[in-house]
Each structure stands twice: as structure tokens, then as C-alpha cells.
Amino acid sequence: MTSATTADPTQREPELLGQTVVVIGGSSGIGLETARRVRAEGADVILTGRKPEPLRRAALDVEALSTAAFDANDPAAIERFFAGLPTPIDHVFVTAGSPEYGRLLETKFDDLRDALGDRLLLAIEVARNAVDRVRPGGTLLFISAELSHPTVGTGSVSTVAAALPALIANLALETAPVRANLIAAGFIDTPLSASLLRDDIERRRDQLRATLPIGRVVGPADVAALAVHIMTNTALTGATFTIDGQQLVE
Numbered sequence: 001m002t003s004a005t006t007a008d009p010t011q012r013e014p015e016l017l018g019q020t021v022v023v024i025g026g027s028s029g030i031g032l033e034t035a036r037r038v039r040a041e042g043a044d045v046i047l048t049g050r051k052p053e054p055l056r057r058a059a060l061d062v063e064a065l066s067t068a069a070f071d072a073n074d075p076a077a078i079e080r081f082f083a084g085l086p087t088p089i090d091h092v093f094v095t096a097g098s099p100e101y102g103r104l105l106e107t108k109f110d111d112l113r114d115a116l117g118d119r120l121l122l123a124i125e126v127a128r129n130a131v132d133r134v135r136p137g138g139t140l141l142f143i144s145a146e147l148s149h150p151t152v153g154t155g156s157v158s159t160v161a162a163a164l165p166a167l168i169a170n171l172a173l174e175t176a177p178v179r180a181n182l183i184a185a186g187f188i189d190t191p192l193s194a195s196l197l198r199d200d201i202e203r204r205r206d207q208l209r210a211t212l213p214i215g216r217v218v219g220p221a222d223v224a225a226l227a228v229h230i231m232t233n234t235a236l237t238g239a240t241f242t243i244d245g246q247q248l249v250e
């Protein structure tokens, strides 16, 4: 028997109503798509990136509360940014960064130090500066490449991918009751992927459509949906979530 008072499952409260989400790297790709998704779920967004013009366009797109243009790998800039936030925030998603490819033995020391260190140190600096500004139960969320078997030219990417889950699990102990989590992504169809693959991007998409069990390419909206789930499910902390459509072909 059906009751007239049964709730319609499509009629639900937005999941992030009244919350504020900071996206560091929010002017493109996964960050921008997540900003759109959290806005649709009722949150305000604060966006950052390095280039002012794409950031301005992204801010218009999602009606951002505010923006800030700075290099996230500059620890002084991270400190200034969080110190300048006017209100407590609920979640921080860090998508800033790009993979550094090249043979380990042929990469100069300074470049290797950046390739191996930037993403790990960025996570620590964000945690250090954000933790007192995030409401208990909120999450610091980071992203990395999923762990893949060794191939020549991806040594630093795969080393950092192996280290990040341990770093985030340890950080989560220190940031509690603020949560810390990691998304480990396979190929995601974003402007970054297009710029890295150039003329090969269509071939890559076709290969993934043909080989992934899901029969389609994973897009930024898929990652955005996972990010919102991690923000709203307060049981999740210290964890790494793989999203790749079961990618078995490198």
C-alpha cells in the first residue's frame, strides 16, 4: 500500500546547502566541474588558480563567492590565502598540479625535487593552514594519479602516487575532527589530458571506450560526483578512492 505522505526520492534537499567549498585549482577541468557540482548542491565556492583570466571566467560560470590568483606551490601564498578567508569553510578540494614526465636519471636535481616534492608538500601546507578554518566534519580533499605499474618516463608520477595515500592517512590523524581524503584518478577527459596528449587524444578516447568495462571515458563530472560524496559522507577519512572505470590499459 502506498501512502500519500511517501517522500518523492527525486525531491531532496541540496546536500551542501549553506556550506562553503574552496577549490584550489578551480578554473579548469576537475576543479571547475566540482565547483559547478557543489554550487548545484547549494554551496558557495571560492576558486583559485594561477592565471587570472580563466579564473575570472570560471568565477562568472559558477558565481563564485571570491577568487584568488596564486601559485599553490608557494607556501607563503597558501598561508596568505587561508589567513585572508573571511569565513569558516566546510571543505577544501586541491586539484592544482600537473604531472611531470621524464626519465628519472635524465631529470635535473631541482626539477626532480619539485616533481617528487610539490604535491606532497602542497597537501601538508594546505592542511597546516586550513585545519583551523574548516568546520569539524568537513574534509580536505586531494587528488593524484592512480598507482600504475612502472613505465619508463612516469617514475616521479608513480612514486608520488604511491606516497600520497600514506601521507593523507597520516594527515587525517592530525587534522581530526577535520577529515582528509584522496582521490586517485585514472584518465579523466579534461583540458589537461587534451594538452598532454595533443593529436593522440581522440585515439586515447577510442581506446578507452573500447577497453573500459564501463564502455565510456571517465569525465570531470564523474570525479566531481565522487568529490561531493566524500564531502558529505562524514565516515570517510584517511582514505583513498580510485576512479578510473577499471582502467587496465596504460
Ligand SMILES: NC(=O)c1ccc[n+]([C@@H]2O[C@H](COP(=O)([O-])OP(=O)(O)OC[C@H]3O[C@@H](n4cnc5c(N)ncnc54)[C@H](OP(=O)(O)O)[C@@H]3O)[C@@H](O)[C@H]2O)c1
Pocket: 024, 025, 026, 027, 028, 029, 030, 031, 048, 049, 050, 051, 052, 054, 070, 071, 072, 073, 095, 096, 097, 098, 099, 143, 144, 145, 146, 184, 185, 186, 187, 188, 189, 190, 191, 192, 193
Ligand atoms: N586529467 C587526468 O587524467 C588526471 C588524472 C589523474 C590526476 N589528475 C590530477 O588532477 C588535477 C586536476 O587535473 P585536471 O585534468 O582537471 O587539470 P586542468 O584542467 O589543467 O586544471 C588544473 C587546475 O589547477 C590550476 N593549477 C595548476 N597548477 C597550479 C598551481 N601550481 N597553483 C595553482 N593552481 C594551479 C589550473 O589553473 P592555472 O593553470 O591557471 O593555475 C586549473 O585551474 C591535477 O593535479 C592532475 O594532475 C588528472
